[in-house]
Amino acid sequence: MTYAKSVGGRTYRFPDLKTLLAKASPARSGDYLAGVAAEDDSERAAAQMALSDTPLKAFLNEVVIPYEDDEVTRLIIDRHDADAFAPVSGLTVGDFRNWLLGAEANEAALTKLSPGVTPEMAAAVSKLMRVQDLILVARKCRVVTRLRNTIGLAGRLSTRLQPNHPTDDPAGIAASILDGLLYGSGDAVIGINPATDSVPAVCALLTMLDEVIHKYEIPTQSCVLTHVTTSIEAINRGVPVDLVFQSVAGTEAANKSFGVDLAVLKEGREAALALKRGTVGDNVMYFETGQGSALSANAHHGVDQQTCEARAYAVAREFHPLLVNTVVGFIGPEYLYNGKQIIRAGLEDHFCGKLLGLPMGCDICYTNHAEADQDDMDMLLTLLPAAGCSFIMGIPGSDDIMLNYQTTSFHDALYVREVLGLRMAPEFESWLIRKGVFEGADHPRPRKALSSMFAPALARIA
Missing domain, CATH: 3.20.20.70 (Aldolase class I)
Known part of the structure; x- marks a missing residue:
C-alpha cells in the first residue's frame, strides 16, 4: 500500500509502512547511516502527517519484515491479543496519540491494552509525540x-x-x-x-x-x-x-x-x-x-x-x-x-x-x-x-x-x-x-x- 501527503505544494509518496515509519522518525545519525531517513524536514513532516492518518489496523495487515523470514515478526503477529486491542482498533495513529494523552487512558486501561499493542504501533505513535507526551503517557503505565x-x-x-x-x-x-x-x-x-x-x-x-x-x-x-x-x-x-x-x-x-x-x-x-x-x-x-x-x-x-x-x-x-x-x-x-x-x-x-x-x-x-x-x-x-x-x-x-x-x-x-x-x-x-x-x-x-x-x-x- 502506498501512503502519500502533500506539503508546500509537493506530494510525498511512501511505498510501504516500513518507509513511512523511517521517514517519520525524528532525525538521528543511525537512520542517515542506514540511508532510510527523511531527506529534509518537509519530507519528515509529510511522513508524520501521513502516519497520523494511518489506521492502527494497518500494522496487523502489513509487516515491516516478512512473516516467513523473521521469527520476531511471527512472535509479534502470533501473540497479538485482538480482545485487548479492541478499544483502540478503530483509531488512526494520530487518534491513538490523542487517546493515550486523554483521561480515558489511565493505568488500568493501559495495563489491559498492552497485549494488544504491537511494537510497530508503539513506535509509530511515539514518532508523533513531543518529549512531554512521551513522559506523560509512560508515567501512566505501571509495570511491577x-x-x-x-x-x-x-x-x-x-x-x-x-x-x-x-x-x-x-x-x-x-x-x-x-x-x-x-x-x-x-x-x-x-x-x-x-x-x-x-x-x-x-x-x-x-x-x-x-x-x-x-x-x-x-x-x-x-x-x-x-x-x-x-x-x-x-x-x-x-x-x-x-x-x-x-x-x-x-x-x-x-x-x-x-x-x-x-x-x-x-x-x-x-x-x-x-x-x-x-x-x-x-x-x-x-x-x-x-x-x-x-x-x-x-x-x-x-x-x-x-x-x-x-x-x-x-x-x-x-x-x-x-x-x-x-x-x-x-x-x-x-x-x-x-x-x-x-x-x-x-x-x-x-x-x-x-x-x-x-x-x-x-x-x-x-x-x-x-x-x-x-x-x-x-x-x-x-x-x-x-x-x-x-x-x-x-x-x-x-x-x-x-x-x-x-x-x-x-x-x-x-x-x-x-x-x-x-x-x-x-x-x-x-x-x-x-x-x-x-x-x-x-x-x-x-x-x-x-x-x-x-x-x-x-x-x-x-
Whole structure:
C-alpha cells in the first residue's frame, strides 16, 4: 500500500509502512547511516502527517519484515491479543496519540491494552509525540515485577549497582559493591559485566555475589551479564543464578548475531525458574537493548532503528523479565550523534517499552567520542524518573572503568530521588534502615557514620 501527503505544494509518496515509519522518525545519525531517513524536514513532516492518518489496523495487515523470514515478526503477529486491542482498533495513529494523552487512558486501561499493542504501533505513535507526551503517557503505565524484592511501584526508583572491574578483581568489585550499598544502590540488581565470558570466571563471580547477598541478608538479586548459554551452563554446574541476562534486538538476524534465538531464551528462563530462587516473585530474566544494535549487525532489513528497538521489546515481553533497560547512548555517535538525540531516544525507548507492558529502565550514558556530556545526561536523568522509569544504573563516579563509557553514579540516584520525592524498593529500603545504613522513615537518607555491619568487610578490602 502506498501512503502519500502533500506539503508546500509537493506530494510525498511512501511505498510501504516500513518507509513511512523511517521517514517519520525524528532525525538521528543511525537512520542517515542506514540511508532510510527523511531527506529534509518537509519530507519528515509529510511522513508524520501521513502516519497520523494511518489506521492502527494497518500494522496487523502489513509487516515491516516478512512473516516467513523473521521469527520476531511471527512472535509479534502470533501473540497479538485482538480482545485487548479492541478499544483502540478503530483509531488512526494520530487518534491513538490523542487517546493515550486523554483521561480515558489511565493505568488500568493501559495495563489491559498492552497485549494488544504491537511494537510497530508503539513506535509509530511515539514518532508523533513531543518529549512531554512521551513522559506523560509512560508515567501512566505501571509495570511491577518481583524476584527478591518489588520493582516498579509508584513513587519508587530502583538502581542497578554495577561494580565492574577491568580484571574482575574480587577486592575491587567488593569495594564498589559496599560503596554502592552505602549510597542505597542495588535494589534492582547487583549486576557485573564480566571482563571474560569463560564459564569458570563467571561461576566464581556468581558465587561471590551470592555469598555477599546471603551474608548481609540483602533483599535483592544478583546477575553476571554473560551470554545466556553461559548462564545455562553455570546453572547446570549447580552455581546460584538469580537472573539470566541477554542482550536482545528486534530482528531474528540481529539476535543471531548475538548468538541467540527465541528457543535458547526460553531454555534460559526455564533453567532459572527451576532453581526457585525468588522469595516474592518469579521474574528471572534481565534484558538489555539499544537503538542501533540491528543496524550495527547489518540486520535491520531497512527498518529504522527506533522501530527495530521497539520490536526488541516484543522479544523481552515474551519472557516476563524482572528488568529491561535500553543502553541508550552506548553504541556511539554513529547511531545517536549528540545529547539531543540521546535524550529523545531514551524517552522514546522508555515510552514504547512501558506501553508494551515492560519494566523499563535506562542506562543513561554516552561514549566519550559522542557530542554529549554530563549535563545532557543530567537532563535525561531528571526526565526519565519523572516519566516513571523503573530503574537506572549506579557506577562509582559515573565512569565505568571496564566498559569505558560514562553513565550515572550512586549519588545521581540520591539526587533524583530527593528532587522528585522517590524512594527505593520497599524491601531494600527497610533493610537499609534496619541495618543502620540509612536513617529516617519518611525520607530515608545515608547515615553520616558508616554502618558497623560493613566494618569487617571494609577492613579486609583495606
